[in-house]
Amino acid sequence: xxxxxxxxxxxxxxxxxxxxxxxxxxxxxxxxxxxxxxxxxxxxxxxxxxxxxxxxxxxxxxxxxxxxxxxxxxxxxxxxxxxxxxxxxxxxxxxxxxxxxxxxxxxxxxxxxxxxxxxxxxxxxxxxxxxxxxxxxxxxxxxxxxxxxxxxxxxxxxxxxxxxxxxxxxxxxxxxxxxxxxxxxxxxxxxxxxxxxxxxxxxxxxxxxxxxxxxxxxxxxxxxxxxxxxxxxxxxxxxxxxxxxxxxxxxxxxxxxxxxxxxxxxxxxxxxxxxxxxxxxxxxxxxx
Amino acid sequence: xxxxxxxxxxxxxxxxxxxxxxxxxxxxxxxxxxxxxxxxxxxxxxxxxxxxxxxxxxxxxxxxxxxxxxxxxxxxxxxxxxxxxxxxxxxxxxxxxxxxxxxxxxxxxxxxxxxxxxxxxxxxxxxxxxxxxxxxxxxxxxxxxxxxxxxxxxxxxxxxxxxxxxxxxxxxxxxxxxxxxxxxxxxxxxxxxxxxxxxxxxxxxxxxxxxxxxxxxxxxxxxxxxxxxxxxxxxxxxxxxxxxxxxxxxxxxxxxxxxxxxxxxxxxxxxxxxxxxxxxxxxxxxxxxxxxxxxxxxxxxxxxxxxxxxxxxxxxxxxxxxxxxxxxxxxxxxxxxxxxxxxxxxxxxxxxxxxxxxxxxxxxxxxxxxxxxxxxxxxxxxxxxxxxxxxxxxxxxxxxxxxxxxxxxxxxxxxxxxxxxxxxxxxxxxxxxxx
Numbered sequence: 110x111x112x113x114x115x116x117x118x119x120x121x122x123x124x125x126x127x128x129x130x131x132x133x134x135x136x137x138x139x140x141x142x143x144x145x146x147x148x149x150x151x152x153x154x155x156x157x158x159x160x161x162x163x164x165x166x167x168x169x170x171x172x173x174x175x176x177x178x179x180x181x182x183x184x185x186x187x188x189x190x191x192x193x194x195x196x197x198x199x200x201x202x203x204x205x206x207x208x209x210x211x212x213x214x215x216x217x218x219x220x221x222x223x224x225x226x227x228x229x230x231x232x233x234x235x236x237x238x239x240x241x242x243x244x245x246x247x248x249x250x251x252x253x254x255x256x257x258x259x260x261x262x263x264x265x266x267x268x269x270x271x272x273x274x275x276x277x278x279x280x281x282x283x284x285x286x287x288x289x290x291x292x293x294x295x296x297x298x299x300x301x302x303x304x305x306x307x308x309x310x311x312x313x314x315x316x317x318x319x320x321x322x323x324x325x326x327x328x329x330x331x332x333x334x335x336x337x338x339x340x341x342x343x344x345x346x347x348x349x350x351x352x353x354x355x356x357x358x359x360x361x362x363x364x365x366x367x368x369x370x371x372x373x374x375x376x377x378x379x380x381x382x383x384x385x386x387x388x389x390x391x392x393x394x395x396x397x
Numbered sequence: 398x399x400x401x402x403x404x405x406x407x408x409x410x411x412x413x414x415x416x417x418x419x420x421x422x423x424x425x426x427x428x429x430x431x432x433x434x435x436x437x438x439x440x441x442x443x444x445x446x447x448x449x450x451x452x453x454x455x456x457x458x459x460x461x462x463x464x465x466x467x468x469x470x471x472x473x474x475x476x477x478x479x480x481x482x483x484x485x486x487x488x489x490x491x492x493x494x495x496x497x498x499x500x501x502x503x504x505x506x507x508x509x510x511x512x513x514x515x516x517x518x519x520x521x522x523x524x525x526x527x528x529x530x531x532x533x534x535x536x537x538x539x540x541x542x543x544x545x546x547x548x549x550x551x552x553x554x555x556x557x558x559x560x561x562x563x564x565x566x567x568x569x570x571x572x573x574x575x576x577x578x579x580x581x582x583x584x585x586x587x588x589x590x591x592x593x594x595x596x597x598x599x600x601x602x603x604x605x606x607x608x609x610x611x612x613x614x615x616x617x618x619x620x621x622x623x624x625x626x627x628x629x630x631x632x633x634x635x636x637x638x639x640x641x642x643x644x645x646x647x648x649x650x651x652x653x654x655x656x657x658x659x660x661x662x663x664x665x666x667x668x669x670x671x672x673x674x675x676x677x678x679x680x681x682x683x684x685x686x687x688x689x690x691x692x693x694x695x696x697x698x699x700x701x702x703x704x705x706x707x708x709x710x711x712x713x714x715x716x717x718x719x720x721x722x723x724x725x726x727x728x729x730x731x732x733x734x735x736x737x738x739x740x741x742x743x744x745x746x747x748x749x750x751x752x753x754x755x756x757x758x759x760x761x762x763x764x765x766x767x768x769x770x771x772x773x774x775x776x777x778x779x780x781x782x783x784x785x786x787x788x789x790x791x792x793x794x795x796x797x798x799x800x801x802x803x804x805x806x807x808x809x810x811x812x813x814x815x816x817x818x819x820x821x822x823x824x825x826x827x828x829x830x831x832x
Binding site for chain 1 (some may be wrong): 797803808
């Protein structure tokens with residue numbers, strides 16, 4: 110009984126992982142090895158890695174990959190820096206701290222699609238708040254078409270996603286800051302440390318594991334951006350990322366085989382990033 | 398090591414078990430086919446537990462009958478209707494995921510004109526029997542007919558009709574409504590030059606479905622053809638339409654915001670007077686008289702769509718219909734519901750309760766004659782010209798084709814491509830899709 114008990118206790122988690130994680134992974138992989146176009150139900154058969162080959166040689170996939178990378182870099186960079194800075198403000202103990210924290214969390218609570226719609230009103234070419242404000246301030250005479258070029262669209266999507274991601278990073282960083290014992294700062298000050306050296310030798314190193322969590326979360330969010338892109342630019346080519354590519358292939362074009370291959374590649378990409386972050390995190394913990 | 402091996406084996410066995418549970422018969426003979434949809438039903442008609450006496454109905458909000466209407470159907474037939482109100486965009490996704498697994502998303506489902514080709518190819522729709530009288534009275538049935546089989550019955554009529562702002566024409570001293578696309582262009586230029594309307598032409602240019610369909614009916618009404626018999630694009634016709642759009646963009650007759658606005662927002666410009674001319678949905682007949690929607694009531698006239706030398710002799714329909722999913726367990730009851738829903742009496746009622754434009758010409762004529770559809774203009778006359786631009790029905794690859802079209806048009810609108818380049822891009826993609 111003693112030998113079985115640990116496995117029995119693990120069974121619920123294994124069941125959940127098996128059904129919700131491992132089964133979809135295996136099933137999606139098996140789909141990706143088939144020619145499976147829903148509009149040709151009589152022609153579903155195994156084709157090996159042909160779907161992967163077709164995806165990896167298509168310009169559309171690499172275009173979407175570039176867009177995904179752009180979003181990833183900008184979102185991670187902005188969310189981490191902003192979240193880190195915001196946590197410093199939130200860490201200041203005032204009678205408004207609770208209220209400020211609640212306000213800071215607000216963007217995190219917004220559904221992504223609503224978030225996208227909200228920002229579309231800001232950046233809309235004709236009636237957008239940004240254009241109206243700039244025209245009123247005599248900064249421009251004609252409205253700027255913010256969403257009509259690839260890079261400005263992606264930058265706006267990045268800002269919108271960052272806006273949604275900052276609260277989580279800030280809260281994780283705030284937890285990190287508050288976990289640093291006050292005596293360490295005291296000791297550093299006695300040793301003659303100034304604000305800069307204390308930050309570099311105490312705050313930053315001790316916050317690295319928390320930053321790693323924030324970076325991982327921001328990365329996952331950046332790879333999985335979907336709603337904001339759809340809300341801001343629809344299903345067009347201009348701003349599509351790998352997730353939109355996967356959705357279009359699988360559901361719009363009903364190609365489950367090829368769509369599964371795209372999905373699998375997105376998963377691998379996310380997985381590689383995850384492993385990289387976890388390894389870095391472990392290294393940091395070992396150093397500490 | 399032993400523990401790890403046991404853990405891995407456990408995970409694998411659970412995964413394999415789950416895989417076994419999830420497997421559905423590929424031929425769609427799953428006996429528990431309506432389960433998924435029934436759970437989602439809002440139960441507006443109630444459910445007595447006897448599946449043969451109840452059906453599920455999945456449709457967008459504008460297609461949902463009132464509780465009283467549903468109760469009347471139940472009283473008449475003994476069939477309960479479980480309503481599943483779903484956003485229009487989501488219906489296709491739900492249909493795909495359910496049908497791919499051999500399940501029925503619902504017994505009766507919304508079928509948009511653009512989905513019918515792919516649903517037919519996938520074998521997800523049950524052919525329907527329709528009387529000769531209905532066949533003659535609903536011209537848009539042609540859109541839902543593939544290989545002689547009627548796959549869905551249209552309930553909401555939507556065909557392309559043109560609208561223009563008469564007051565702006567008067568202000569610009571243009572005396573006659575436009576007969577040809579060239580006249581539309583010239584009149585728009587005049588309106589702009591005289592400072593009456595800055596962006597007179599409402600033209601969807603965002604990367605979305607309405608941009609593709611606009612090009613289709615522009616080419617169709619301009620030249621009477623869009624696709625060749627083999628399904629490829631007709632170069633002369635489509636390129637001419639693209640050049641026309643390019644000219645409108647170049648002469649700044651189209652609002653730059655139309656490149657990023659939704660197609661519907663672009664159409665709505667005519668309701669505020671910021672656009673003078675629109676070829677768009679028939680629903681704008683009622684919108685143009687609604688104080689809630691329109692700020693230029695009395696100034697918008699629905700007219701026959703212009704053509705190349707005179708008024709066009711064809712127009713494209715984009716109707717919505719109801720069909721029965723192949724995996725439905727209650728096909729007979731579903732069929733009764735569709736027949737009831739699309740009957741002449743119900744079309745009259747649904748026009749009143751849901752502002753649905755009838756698909757039956759007889760009902761449409763009656764409503765216009767009775768004055769229940771106001772400011773109808775050329776609506777009835779235009780209905781006689783409904784035809785399909787697809788030589789062999791809507792193709793199974795329509796979604797991909799439309800995607801290729803709207804992306805190329807959008808690039809042209811952004812100045813990244815000329816009309817010729819946009820045509821070449823869409824033609825190459827569509828040629829790859831055609832069998």
